[in-house]
Amino acid sequence: MDVDEVLASSIEAKLLPKPPSSSRACIFKVPHVLSSQSEGAFAPNKVSIGPFHHGHENLKSMEEFKLWYLHGLLSRAPTPQTSLKIFTKAIRQLEERARECYAEQLIDLDTDEFEEMMLVDGCFILELFRKKANGIGGLQRDDPISSTLWMDTFLRVDLMLLENQIPWFVLECLFNLTEPPIQRSPSLAELALGFFDTMMPMIDPAKSSSRHEMKHLLDLLWNNIISASADLEVSQVTLENEYWEVIPKVTDVVEAGVKFRKGNPEEILNIRFKDWVMDIPPLLIQGSTECLFRNLIAYEQCSYFLPSRITSYVMLLNRLINHSSKDVQLLRDQGILEKRLSTAEDGSLFFSRVLKGIILHKFYYVGIYQIVNAYYRTSRHKRQATLKRDYFNNPLTIICLIIVIALLLLNAFMRTLFIILSDH
Secondary structure (H helix, E strand, O other): OOOOHHHHHHHHHOOOOOOOOOOOOOOOOHHHHOOOOOOOOOOOOOOOOOOOOOOHHHOHHHHHHHHHHHHHHHHHHHOOOHHHHHHHHHHHHHHHHHHHHEOOOOOOOOOHHHHHHHHHHHHHHHHHHHHHHHHHOOOOOOOOHHHHHHHHHHHHHHOOOOOOOOOOOHHHHHHHHOOOOOOOOOOOHHHHHHHHHHHHHOOOOOOOOOOOOOOOHHHHHHHHHOOOOOOOOOEHHHHHHHHOOOOOOHHHHHHHEEEEEEEOOOOOOOOOEEEEEEEEEEEEEEEOOOHHHHHHHOOOOOOOOOOOOHHHHHHHHHHHHHOOOOHHHHHHHHHOEEEOOOOHHHHHHHHHOOOOOOOEEEEEEEEHHHHHHHHHHHHHHHHHHHHHHHHHOOHHHHHHHHHHHHHHHHHHHHHHHHHHHHOO
């Protein structure tokens, strides 16, 4: 062969007959444009779940605890199907489907390594959920997971990271093999939501989810937030085809006469504007909230099948606050922001930090933008608001105004009376 044939043959040998990523992919490596904005927001601190961080040196200490938890599950034997042989047989049947859930080819893991990882990680998660929900195993001094609060917090964050997931159907398979048929026992989704409830952004998180086909634990949390606001009639706009104006910040629309009111806490995404009032459900911002929102938004950015509902929500709040601690304080005074951060400045930058590197193609609050902007541009509303603020909020001013009006009326009456008497 000549040199051209050799090169052509070499290139042909490298061609991929199948796409590098399956259309079923739902677990992604976070793009660098997002991960570079916040070091540590997407990588686990204590425990690796799934292949992306498997074997990393700083996470190896938890591998022994995973095997210890698996031993405890096998020793407890809650069902006749609780055996390694049954587990491995069940996971082997799911291997190909499970591999397709990852957006990158896992060339470093052979069949046995991949299946062992799915089995050990899945059983660890289930034991962790059950220990927290039912106290299985009790408090053990040699178990830092159940005996230290900081470990508990780290694990909650690690288990919701986009890069740190295993498919839901793997968890469900192992759950069904190890869950005794007890009447009214919690479902896998209920166990998981109970585990994550303290880090959710809702004041009163729902304990169940409406969608039947889950992808993984982060998808469960995403769906839990979305389903709570499923009845909201949202209008979306493709930004490439239609221009949408920036909404004024909180203090500006307040000066135009708009009032802010705490909305239904069970419908976190349902923001409404009607009769000069904007209803915003309360949002809980705490230490893990930024990491949670970053991963939920990264999930929406990476998944072509997901609507950008949470990205749109964060963008709306970011526009309303617009880096202003005064706007944050106003929402806080109304009970809309329940913030466990040190200062108002922390909250004013919170949403803009989360949105760095984000590209939004479909915005779900364009209807509110249009209504608020139309209202804000009407000068009559501004004059009414100014009059009310400057002349009707101070009782002394109101009394003086009443006296002036009374004197004017009295003067008009005296003039009329004088004219009548002069005619006679």
